[in-house]
Amino acid sequence: MTKTDATPVLELTGIGKEFGAIRALHDVDMQVWPGEVVGLMGDNGAGKSTLVKIIAGNFRPTHGEMRFAGSAVHFNRPVDARAVGIEVVYQDLALADNLTAAANVFLGRELKRRFGPIALLDHKAMASRALELFGELRSETRPDDLVRQMSGGQRQAVAIARTRLSNARLVMMDEPTAAISVRQVEQVLGLIHRLKEQGVAVMLISHRMPDVFAVCDRVVVMRRGEKRADKSIHQTSPEEVTALITGAKEAA
Amino acid sequence: MAMPLESPISFTNVGKIRWWQRGIFASQTGYVLLALAVLLVIMHFASPYFFTQGNMQNVAKNFSFIAIATLGVTFVIITGGIDLSVGSMMCFSAMITSMVMTELSAPGSPLVHMAADGKTVLANVPGLILLISILAGLGAALIAGLVNGFCIAVLGLSPFVTTLGMLSIVRGLGYVVSNGRGSFPGGPDADYFYALTSGDVLGVPAPFIYLVILALTMAVVLHHTSFGRHVFALGGNEKAAELTGIPVVRVKIEVYVICALAAGLQGIIISGWLGSAPANMAMSYELNVIAAAVIGGANLAGGIGGPLGAIVGCVLLEVIRNGLVLAQVSSYWQQTLVGVIIILAVLVDRVRSRMT
Numbered sequence: 001m002t003k004t005d006a007t008p009v010l011e012l013t014g015i016g017k018e019f020g021a022i023r024a025l026h027d028v029d030m031q032v033w034p035g036e037v038v039g040l041m042g043d044n045g046a047g048k049s050t051l052v053k054i055i056a057g058n059f060r061p062t063h064g065e066m067r068f069a070g071s072a073v074h075f076n077r078p079v080d081a082r083a084v085g086i087e088v089v090y091q092d093l094a095l096a097d098n099l100t101a102a103a104n105v106f107l108g109r110e111l112k113r114r115f116g117p118i119a120l121l122d123h124k125a126m127a128s129r130a131l132e133l134f135g136e137l138r139s140e141t142r143p144d145d146l147v148r149q150m151s152g153g154q155r156q157a158v159a160i161a162r163t164r165l166s167n168a169r170l171v172m173m174d175e176p177t178a179a180i181s182v183r184q185v186e187q188v189l190g191l192i193h194r195l196k197e198q199g200v201a202v203m204l205i206s207h208r209m210p211d212v213f214a215v216c217d218r219v220v221v222m223r224r225g226e227k228r229a230d231k232s233i234h235q236t237s238p239e240e241v242t243a244l245i246t247g248a249k250e251a252a
Numbered sequence: 253m254a255m256p257l258e259s260p261i262s263f264t265n266v267g268k269i270r271w272w273q274r275g276i277f278a279s280q281t282g283y284v285l286l287a288l289a290v291l292l293v294i295m296h297f298a299s300p301y302f303f304t305q306g307n308m309q310n311v312a313k314n315f316s317f318i319a320i321a322t323l324g325v326t327f328v329i330i331t332g333g334i335d336l337s338v339g340s341m342m343c344f345s346a347m348i349t350s351m352v353m354t355e356l357s358a359p360g361s362p363l364v365h366m367a368a369d370g371k372t373v374l375a376n377v378p379g380l381i382l383l384i385s386i387l388a389g390l391g392a393a394l395i396a397g398l399v400n401g402f403c404i405a406v407l408g409l410s411p412f413v414t415t416l417g418m419l420s421i422v423r424g425l426g427y428v429v430s431n432g433r434g435s436f437p438g439g440p441d442a443d444y445f446y447a448l449t450s451g452d453v454l455g456v457p458a459p460f461i462y463l464v465i466l467a468l469t470m471a472v473v474l475h476h477t478s479f480g481r482h483v484f485a486l487g488g489n490e491k492a493a494e495l496t497g498i499p500v501v502r503v504k505i506e507v508y509v510i511c512a513l514a515a516g517l518q519g520i521i522i523s524g525w526l527g528s529a530p531a532n533m534a535m536s537y538e539l540n541v542i543a544a545a546v547i548g549g550a551n552l553a554g555g556i557g558g559p560l561g562a563i564v565g566c567v568l569l570e571v572i573r574n575g576l577v578l579a580q581v582s583s584y585w586q587q588t589l590v591g592v593i594i595i596l597a598v599l600v601d602r603v604r605s606r607m608t
Contacts, residue, residue: 078495078497079497082497088495090495092491093492094489094491094492094495094496095489095492096484096485096487096488096489096492096493096555097488097489097555098484098487098488098555098556099481099484099485099488103481103484103485107481107485107492107493107496107498108482108493108496108497108498109496109497110478110481112478118477119477119478120472120476120477121475121476121477121478121481123476162496
């Protein structure tokens with residue numbers, strides 16, 4: 001798990017978040033190492049998405065400290081998190097389906113060529129870079145096709161390719177396998193392996209037990225805003241995780 | 253789980269989208285362009301006067317009178333918004349322009365200094381008054397556009413309601429400043445003004461030349477700049493645009509300002525052709541403008557549209573109007589027909605997207 005890097009890419013200590021009187025998260029400690037796939041599981045309202053949103057810079061934590069690659073970080077906006085190398089693949093993928101795959105990959109950070117005072121889009125460079133990224137992810141996706149005409153798996157590839165653009169060090173994926181077909185699930189899990197191969201840490205938020213056990217090295221279970229378990233995937237079982245999620249088993 | 257490593261990717265499962273299934277061939281703009289071509293052929297056989305030089309100039313001039321504003325509103329429509337205030341904006345800009353022009357030229361008006369020759373100082377520099385008055389007219393539109401953009405992008409009001417309010421506000425202000433009377437471009441620069449707005453170059457009407465230049469600029473901006481890309485992204489998925497770090501608020505304000513400026517420019521050009529800016533000028537033109545944009549393929553749900561579609565929509569409306577006149581059909585039928593065409597154009601596009 002720890003290759004050459006002794007420092008975790010992400011380290012949370014005592015993270016807590018309150019919304020008024022509601023305690024959404026309490027005292028969460030967590031570490032994620034490079035090239036590691038961590039499954040984040042929990043029932044609705046367990047605090048998974050609050051945790052993800054804190055890491056992604058959507059919320060500021062009320063308590064606790066967040067360190068990224070060894071140094072303390074404070075995010076005010078999602079763009080700040082992206083700047084240090086945290087990318088999120090949102091559940092609805094955040095794609096504009098009237099644009100091409102390449103346009104979506106480069107959305108918000110288009111490549112341009114300057115002609116005197118005006119900067120025009122460099123379509124060629126963006127298309128070839130996008131094709132490279134799709135190749136890395138081994139997804140049969142053409143950069144010039146409209147996202148509207150693509151399958152669920154291809155859309156995932158576009159959303160994931162976007163995270164590869166900036167050489168992200170931590171990619172969080174929110175329910176990437178929730179709404180796609182069996183074959184496409186295989187593709188998406190393959191994409192996660194590709195990220196892992198390249199030393200990227202992946203946090204997989206999912207309800208689907210088989211997917212988590214297929215790709216994750218470690219599973220973290222949340223319940224009622226607290227971390228109840230943090231175990232290597234080989235030392236646990238779907239039954240135990242289910243018990244932890246539902247509360248049949250308090251902690252492990 | 254292991255996948256064969258293949259590089260470059262071989263597309264075994266993913267077919268290539270054929271040329272006729274992409275770009276303009278798969279768009280409503282394409283179909284309407286085809287319909288327009290058919291209509292032109294029919295007109296040619298129906299009336300010997302249709303393809304005469306005079307009539308063509310007439311058609312070119314007439315559709316240019318709404319096409320520039322249609323380009324502007326197309327920007328807004330692509331982002332998924334709507335601007336109902338373009339008609340009022342045309343009138344207000346035109347009115348401000350001609351009032352400033354007259355005021356700055358008039359001896360004895362309180363705002364200007366007199367030169368020794370009995371004309372105002374400004375009038376001694378040819379074209380200066382014209383420049384100032386046009387900038388004043390566009391400035392008025394700019395302010396209204398900024399207010400629209402601010403209310404919609406920053407305060408989060410609905411575009412429909414905001415611009416409906418602005419329609420009334422700007423029209424009302426037009427009546428206030430003019431006291432309900434029309435205003436006329438006057439003074440020494442009026443001749444330049446008429447030459448620039450209703451003149452022609454080698455038989456091509458000036459408004460048509462402006463239209464072509466602006467449409468080409470718009471095509472470059474929409475498809476080859478990041479601003480254009482962001483405009484489309486905003487219409488396709490606003491939340492995605494925000495999450496990917498696109499300055500959503502700024503882009504939104506910019507499109508409403510562009511739309512207002514286009515409408516202002518359009519109004520100024522129309523007033524040159526009319527020879528005045530009456531207080532009820534361009535009344536309900538917003539409907540023609542939006543209709544033209546929609547017929548040309550701009551999608552009111554956002555994400556789709558372009559300058560070619562805007563122009564094709566305007567030409568189609570004008571050719572129909574012109575055709576009905578030449579065919580000696582009562583011009584009252586025009587509006588009915590326009591309505592039918594709006595619905596037909598959208599219907600054909602719906603049928604097409606169901607089929608593929």
